[in-house]
Amino acid sequence: MSNSYVKTFLGPNILPYFDDDDTVEIYTNRNSLWIDSFSKGRLDTGIKIDDQTIEGVISAVAGEVQVTIENRLSANYEPLNCRFQGQFSRNITDHPSFTFRKRAKKLITLDMYLEQNRITQAQYDFLIQAMAERKNIVIAGGTSSGKTTFAQAILQEIAIRHPKDRIGILEDTPEIKVEFNDFFDFHTSKGDHKNPPYTLDDALFDSLRMTPDRLVVGEVRDSAAYTVMDAWNTGHNGGILTIHANSPKLVLRRIHDLIRMRYEKGEFNSMIGDSVDIVVYMAKVGDISRKVHSIISVKGYDETQKKYITVNECVEG
Known part of the structure; x- marks a missing residue:
């Protein structure tokens, strides 16, 4: 970690969290510093940080990434290997705040999910078979539910078990x-x-001409969902997509809503039902966060009953 104004503002009490592989996020909650850890979830560190220091961190990040800010800042901050979000204008918030979302230094493997009871043996076996059969997998969940981390675990397994596959990875922010x-x-x-x-549509257009065996997209937030479904439905099997959704039942509807952001007319449920094979939903279950809550197989869309045909493979871990 090189010397910088950001490091100076954060200070020796906060910086160790950036080196802790278990820490996922470092963020402010009013004038308290909180972390979100893989093993324990959200915690108050007990460290106090005043508004002036918070604003100093935001301004220092802006200076280093050479961005002019007015109210807020979203940036990819490479010196700390993080995605950064900061707000400090009195027009939008009473207290300035920042969030550093770390990229994993240490990969969390599917075996580690199993060892930590974040996935059951049945779920593990089901997903291993799904990878071998080149099923298209949607990994969904709420904010900070561990979608990207779990996608990495799946990809690590693919890299080991299917080393000859050519992989295309498309993201808004490289994670x-x-x-x-x-x-x-x-x-x-x-x-x-x-x-x-x-x-993301541009990236999808380019990637389809680079002959990937598997297409990985994270995270879809707009009508690029249509391009992903179309790619999956036309020979690019074995892909992975991450998406925000508030419940397992709403995942497919969420994809449909994103497509409708561009295409107001048309019926896309059948396309989605034919493209998505499996939905993995991540959530906090009991005291364990970032856990595989449920796995659903998608068998198509029933035009008569106007609903997706789904099977609950593994409901809760």
Whole structure:
């Protein structure tokens, strides 16, 4: 970790959390510093941080990534290997705040999920078979439910069991760090005065011409969901998609709603039912966070009854 104003503002009490592999997020809650850890969930560290220091951190990050800020800042902050979000304008908040979302230094494997009771043996075996059969898997959950971390665990398993597969990884912010023998990765860009924006749709368009065996997309937030479904439905099997949804039953509807953001007319339920094979839903179950809550197989869409045909494979771990 190189010397920087960001490091100076954070100080020696906060910086160790960035080196702790168990820590997922470091964030402020009013004038308290909290963390979100893989093993224990959200915790108050007991460290106090005043508004001036919080604003100093945000300004220092903006300076280092060379971005002018007004009310808020979203940035990819490489020196700490994090995704950064900060707000400090009095127009939008009473207290400034920041969140550092860490990218995993240490990969959490599927075996580790099993050892920590975050997945059952039945769920584990089912997913191993699904990978071998090149099923298209949607990993869903709420905010900070561990979607990306679990996607990495699945990909790590694919890398070990199917090392000859060519993988295409597409993201808004680069977070997935699994290394394959044969892969490429694209991430979106908002563009600037020299370069046009590069959207997830652009990345999908380009990637389909690079002959991937499996297409991994995280996280879909817009109508690019249509392009993913179309790709999965036209020969690019064995893919992974992460998406935000508030319950297992709402995942497929969420995909449909995202497609409708661009295509107001048309019926897309059958396309989704034919494209998605498996939904894995991540959630907190009891005292354990970032756990596989349920796995659903999707068998199509019933046009007569106007509903998806699904089977609950493994309801709760």
